[in-house]
Amino acid sequence: MSEPSSKVATTVYVPRDSTAISLGADEVAAAIAAEAQRRGLGVRIVRTSSRGLFWLEPLVEVAGAEVQGAGGARLGYGPVTPADVPGLFEAGFHRGGAHALALGKVEAIPFLARQERLTFARAGITDPVSLSDYEAHGGLRGLRRALGMAPAAVVEEVVASGLRGRGGAGFPTGIKWRTVAAAQAPRKYVVVNADEGDSGTYSDRMVMEGDPFVLLEGMAIAGWATGASYGYIYLRSEYPDAKRVLEEALAVLRKTGWYGTNIQGSGFAFDAEVRVGAGAYICGEETALLESLEGKRGMIRYKPPLPAIKGLFGLPTVVNNVVSLASVPIVLDRGGKYHADYGMGRSRGTLPIQLAGNVKRAGLVEKAFGVTLRTLIEDYGGGTRSGRPVRAVQVGGPLGAYFDQSLLDLPLDYEALAQHKGMVGHGGIVVFDDTVDMAEQARYAMEFCAVESCGKCTPCRIGSTRGEELIRRIIAGQDVAANHRQLLALCDVMEHASLCALGGMAPWPVLSALKYFPGDFGLPASKEPAHVV
Amino acid sequence: MLAIPAPRRKCHAVAPCFPARRARPERVASDPSRSLSSPFPEPGRHDLDPFPPLKRDSVLPRGAGRRGAPSLAPAEAAKVAEILVRHADLPGNLLPILHDVQHALGWVPAGAIGQIAKAIGRSRAEVHGVVTFYHDFRQEPPGRHVLKVCQAESCQACGSRELTAHVERTLGCQLGSTSPDGAVTVEPVYCLGNCATSPAVQLDGRLHGRVTTAKIDALLQQARSQS
Numbered sequence: 001m002s003e004p005s006s007k008v009a010t011t012v013y014v015p016r017d018s019t020a021i022s023l024g025a026d027e028v029a030a031a032i033a034a035e036a037q038r039r040g041l042g043v044r045i046v047r048t049s050s051r052g053l054f055w056l057e058p059l060v061e062v063a064g065a066e067v068q069g070a071g072g073a074r075l076g077y078g079p080v081t082p083a084d085v086p087g088l089f090e091a092g093f094h095r096g097g098a099h100a101l102a103l104g105k106v107e108a109i110p111f112l113a114r115q116e117r118l119t120f121a122r123a124g125i126t127d128p129v130s131l132s133d134y135e136a137h138g139g140l141r142g143l144r145r146a147l148g149m150a151p152a153a154v155v156e157e158v159v160a161s162g163l164r165g166r167g168g169a170g171f172p173t174g175i176k177w178r179t180v181a182a183a184q185a186p187r188k189y190v191v192v193n194a195d196e197g198d199s200g201t202y203s204d205r206m207v208m209e210g211d212p213f214v215l216l217e218g219m220a221i222a223g224w225a226t227g228a229s230y231g232y233i234y235l236r237s238e239y240p241d242a243k244r245v246l247e248e249a250l251a252v253l254r255k256t257g258w259y260g261t262n263i264q265g266s267g268f269a270f271d272a273e274v275r276v277g278a279g280a281y282i283c284g285e286e287t288a289l290l291e292s293l294e295g296k297r298g299m300i301r302y303k304p305p306l307p308a309i310k311g312l313f314g315l316p317t318v319v320n321n322v323v324s325l326a327s328v329p330i331v332l333d334r335g336g337k338y339h340a341d342y343g344m345g346r347s348r349g350t351l352p353i354q355l356a357g358n359v360k361r362a363g364l365v366e367k368a369f370g371v372t373l374r375t376l377i378e379d380y381g382g383g384t385r386s387g388r389p390v391r392a393v394q395v396g397g398p399l400g401a402y403f404d405q406s407l408l409d410l411p412l413d414y415e416a417l418a419q420h421k422g423m424v425g426h427g428g429i430v431v432f433d434d435t436v437d438m439a440e441q442a443r444y445a446m447e448f449c450a451v452e453s454c455g456k457c458t459p460c461r462i463g464s465t466r467g468e469e470l471i472r473r474i475i476a477g478q479d480v481a482a483n484h485r486q487l488l489a490l491c492d493v494m495e496h497a498s499l500c501a502l503g504g505m506a507p508w509p510v511l512s513a514l515k516y517f518p519g520d521f522g523l524p525a526s527k528e529p530a531h532v533v
Numbered sequence: 534m535l536a537i538p539a540p541r542r543k544c545h546a547v548a549p550c551f552p553a554r555r556a557r558p559e560r561v562a563s564d565p566s567r568s569l570s571s572p573f574p575e576p577g578r579h580d581l582d583p584f585p586p587l588k589r590d591s592v593l594p595r596g597a598g599r600r601g602a603p604s605l606a607p608a609e610a611a612k613v614a615e616i617l618v619r620h621a622d623l624p625g626n627l628l629p630i631l632h633d634v635q636h637a638l639g640w641v642p643a644g645a646i647g648q649i650a651k652a653i654g655r656s657r658a659e660v661h662g663v664v665t666f667y668h669d670f671r672q673e674p675p676g677r678h679v680l681k682v683c684q685a686e687s688c689q690a691c692g693s694r695e696l697t698a699h700v701e702r703t704l705g706c707q708l709g710s711t712s713p714d715g716a717v718t719v720e721p722v723y724c725l726g727n728c729a730t731s732p733a734v735q736l737d738g739r740l741h742g743r744v745t746t747a748k749i750d751a752l753l754q755q756a757r758s759q760s
Contacts, residue, residue, distance in 0.1 A: 297666040
């Protein structure tokens with residue numbers, strides 16, 4: 001998407017990420033092109049992905065020989081509206097001119113400078129569908145190295161990296177691959193779980209829209225390692241832009257021989273397609289996802305058999321989250337140990353954390369495991385957008401626990417959060433200010449479970465509806481003590497008797513809200529009941 | 534390997550519990566000794582998919598309005614038939630078919646279900662079950678514009694409840710219904726992935742962030758003026 005010109009002095013980068021577009025990035029790009037033409041300036045516009053500094057979007061960056069004081073780095077201006085564009089040209093922004101929206105060198109912005117970007121190394125820098133950009137920034141090195149190794153050695157490299165599934169469950173990716181590799185079958189599949197339904201999360205979307213090749217490279221490596229030859233990306237229907245970008249990227253890879261029947265002459269065959277879901281949260285659960293791919297209702301399956309043994313169409317299937325697979329190329333490129341050197345305890349590598357909700361500087365923070373919630377919310381996030389005090393924080397999506405101020409010093413790590421009945425989940429952090437009514441949030445948690453339950457098991461199907469009713473009665477002040485007791489008992493049943501995480505974890509936000517914010521339910525702040533750990 | 538018998542599921546792996554209209558080749562997927570000629574699911578090859586390919590004349594509806602469902606207009610039935618032929622070779626093709634039908638007609642009419650079921654060799658109940666399971670598939674025609682308002686936590690933290698109430702008041706209809714003038718259908722959605730700039734809405738497929746009541750009023754007015 002460049003503007004050919006006889007004399008191109010400056011390159012202007014405008015994101016094509018859907019959040020940036022939702023704030024007017026397309027209009028800004030059009031305004032820049034029109035204004036440059038009107039002034040007869042040679043300006044090349046490149047549509048990149050987003051850096052993940054969303055409070056600055058649309059963030060326009062400039063680079064080129066004529067740009068003053070950058071030393072080759074990109075200078076940023078943002079947030080830009082189409083109305084700002086003439087003023088920016090007046091100030092000479094295409095030569096690095098001073099302007100009220102000027103941000104200086106983008107990579108020196110503290111929010112970005114203090115991150116450890118491995119998976120998102122290219123975010124905001126490259127044109128998402130330019131393979132030459134991708135290769136120039138370290139792309140395809142992982143797949144090249146993998147194809148020169150024995151498949152079993154690739155699996156062991158991933159095991160050594162300590163990479164755990166980034167979708168929520170945190171299962172070691174290498175172990176899953178080992179199981180699929182050992183299975184004997186006429187065909188195996190790689191299925192990408194791109195049904196990122198958790199509120200407060202957008203890292204999968206950023207990978208798919210911003211750096212699709214890294215996901216597709218990770219899929220091909222998974223195929224080579226496990227003996228799978230075909231991949232499906234199960235994408236949620238709420239992400240139409242990601243579908244377009246992925247399909248463009250797939251076409252590029254097929255054309256250049258990186259996907260197809262004989263990848264780069266290695267004899268290895270791998271191809272993939274994008275399949276779109278239909279708005280069911282439960283399809284983020286891997287077995288429900290497989291059912292949906294087979295064209296059925298997204299009802300979860302009993303396990304065992306594991307999908308690694310009997311998955312899609314009854315064949316061995318690797319089911320991995322987008323970010324898990326996008327983390328694989330760098331593991332193969334730099335070696336498992338390089339990845340394992342990041343992180344703490346049993347949580348190795350980096351985690352893309354997504355700051356969302358009522359937070360001043362919302363965006364993507366990729367850091368090694370172990371950073372505290374307070375650092376993330378206060379130092380990176382800058383507190384709430386409304387300027388009011390932080391009251392509650394939900395970590396890990398709609399099934400994650402609500403924490404109050406007292407727990408903000410917890411490090412983000414699978415085990416540390418699990419001790420407090422919380423979860424890292426997909427790394428989303430939603431911040432609420434002091435106007436939040438936690439009883440209403442708890443009621444919503446049950447309502448959401450009722451709306452999204454697949455209906456296979458009774459605790460989830462019936463329990464969620466009854467739970468919502470009980471909370472409604474507690475809020476209305478009807479027989480509070482008895483309804484509270486019954487709610488705790490119901491949560492206990494749901495937690496222990498549901499088939500999957502939806503019913504099993506829907507009680508977590510409810511119990512944590514009861515535990516840390518009893519006043520919102522009209523309950524006395526008493527010692528915690530036996531049910532709550 | 535495991536003593537617990539697998540639960541009986543109503544799927545084509547077991548004997549069909551309804552009269553089969555089409556011959557169902559036995560499923561061979563899990564036989565490791567069988568080798569496949571291609572590493573990919575091939576168009577026209579059904580090694581792993583239990584249903585043989587379709588011909589166009591077999592996908593047009595046979596009788597109109599059978600079993601109470603209102604029949605489709607011939608033009609609509611032809612569109613559905615074209616979609617069915619296009620996806621005939623795709624393994625697990627029901628969701629892609631339903632998406633395309635909704636894209637072509639705006640919704641999935643009850644009259645299309647029999648036609649789809651017949652073409653893919655599954656019962657009408659199964660297809661109806663799939664249509665009703667997924668929130669995306671509409672069983673009623675939508676208004677001229679579709680507005681999806683995010684109801685999830687991140688947007689709640691940024692005032693989506695107030696925004697939703699404002700939209701309902703302005704349009705004079707509840708979430709999940711169409712305004713009385715037929716202009717706008719409002720639907721709830723649980724996360725648009727735009728959580729860094731909540732609250733978010735999607736109007737006719739286009740995403741908008743940091744939506745205020747003034748912004749939504751302007752968007753709705755602009756949409757209404759176009760039709």
